[in-house]
Amino acid sequence: NAGVTQTPKFQVLKTGQSMTLQCAQDMNHEYMSWYRQDPGMGLRLIHYSVGAGITDQGEVPNGYNVSRSTTEDFPLRLLSAAPSQTSVYFCASRGPYTEAFFGQGTRLTVV
Amino acid sequence: GDSVTQMEGPVTLSEEAFLTINCTYTATGYPSLFWYVQYPGEGLQLLLKATKADDKGSNKGFEATYRKETTSFHLEKGSVQVSDSAVYFCALSDPPGGGADGLTFGKGTHLIIQP
Numbered sequence: 114n115a116g117v118t119q120t121p122k123f124q125v126l127k128t129g130q131s132m133t134l135q136c137a138q139d140m141n142h143e144y145m146s147w148y149r150q151d152p153g154m155g156l157r158l159i160h161y162s163v164g165a166g167i168t169d170q171g172e173v174p175n176g177y178n179v180s181r182s183t184t185e186d187f188p189l190r191l192l193s194a195a196p197s198q199t200s201v202y203f204c205a206s207r208g209p210y211t212e213a214f215f216g217q218g219t220r221l222t223v224v
Numbered sequence: 225g226d227s228v229t230q231m232e233g234p235v236t237l238s239e240e241a242f243l244t245i246n247c248t249y250t251a252t253g254y255p256s257l258f259w260y261v262q263y264p265g266e267g268l269q270l271l272l273k274a275t276k277a278d279d280k281g282s283n284k285g286f287e288a289t290y291r292k293e294t295t296s297f298h299l300e301k302g303s304v305q306v307s308d309s310a311v312y313f314c315a316l317s318d319p320p321g322g323g324a325d326g327l328t329f330g331k332g333t334h335l336i337i338q339p
Contacts, residue, residue, distance in 0.1 A: 212270045215267035
């Protein structure tokens with residue numbers, strides 16, 4: 114039972130580069146979310162989805178895009194990386210009124 | 225909107241000490257409440273949960289009781305171990321909508337247990 118799988122685990126980007134963080138879940142969960150975790154800031158919501166074809170912005174969406182073409186996958190795209198996007202990124206999935214299941218995280222450094 | 229408030233720490237205790245991490249919440253509906261734990265270099269894992277008032281969640285010696293009258297969900301453990309050193313997040317789950325995903329986290333409490 115894989116749960117929530119995030120790739121890659123580590124990434125270094127140069128300023129201005131683009132990349133996609135992958136997230137896949139095998140629990141048939143409707144809800145999926147992307148968070149970033151920074152020291153002293155806790156978890157901040159970037160984007161979320163309540164089902165295939167439906168996405169919405171969270172607290173800190175600027176500089177990121179998402180899509181949800183299938184129930185299983187919810188990729189996060191960085192359009193033009195900036196040093197301020199250096200962070201640890203977590204993907205999570207859950208069903209209604211259930212706990213969230215998290216991936217292992219992607220540690221991104223933008224130089 | 226919904227919110228969760230918890231002590232941020234770091235909280236430093238000696239091994240075998242009693243642990244309390246306070247968590248209070250505000251919510252418009254009738255949320256489920258959770259404690260998550262994050263060990264160094266890992267993602268968040270569910271530690272325990274409670275889905276209605278007066279429910280007690282428990283796991284690995286940790287306990288928390290859903291207190292609707294005080295809007296609290298304090299985490300307790302009778303005797304902590306060095307292996308309990310981690311960051312603990314209190315969270316609530318409410319139906320999604322209105323620009324939020326329905327899952328609200330506190331900022332996390334860094335717990336350090338010394339031998």
